Amino acid sequence: MTVTLDEIYHRLYDAYGPQGWWPAESPFEVIVGAILVQNTAWNNAQRAIENLRDADVLSVDRLYALPVQELESLIHSAGYYRMKTRRLRNFLEHLVTHYDGSIDRLFKLDTESLRDELLSINGIGPETADSILLYAAERPVFVVDAYTNRVLKRHRWIDNDADYEMLQSHFASRLEPDVSLYNEFHALIVRLGNLHCRKTPRCEECPLAQWIPEQGICLSDRGSR
DNA sequence: GACCAGGCACATC
């Protein structure tokens, strides 16, 4: 492609400004949020987090000690609440069993080991693991999500059958490993997806409009999943 | 009242 990731980044940044990710008060809260936001609008996940905060259970020990039904009730607004309760507890159990409940000890692992370890926990997939790596552990790992997938493919910047790892290496091979850059870039892509897909369906209003290929499909068309 | 959102695991072919 002729346009560089650097140009794309600056175009998005100029349009939307800094996004202030991840909106959380601690690495643990990032992890909880990363599980709660899976396939869910952030607004719904945020309510669940506020409920946990109000109940004063936003710590490893207290959340793990919480009865399942109470946890389900507190995170109800995030949707998939039974599944997410299991997933949160899977993570907590792993942390308590192997790291004495200490995020700091878990985060002593090198990036590759930490990623593998997170992926071994049922309920943590590639995007959730990478979100934890970037936004909680502050490792230079690029987070790929549904928007990233759609933007790159609709603009034909990457092969249409590229999988998660291919999308990720598309960024990793073209950008310096920089936590702040990866943080902002991913957040800006999500911002683009949220704004453009929902509220400004006309492609001319998209900051990346000039790079939409001839006969290109507008980003607002989700296509099949 | 549909459609969508900052995925993931599991079943089935």
Add this chain to the structure above:
DNA sequence: GATGTGCATGGT
């Protein structure tokens, strides 16, 4: 190994 399906709430 690719493809389909269940999970569930709240905003537009």
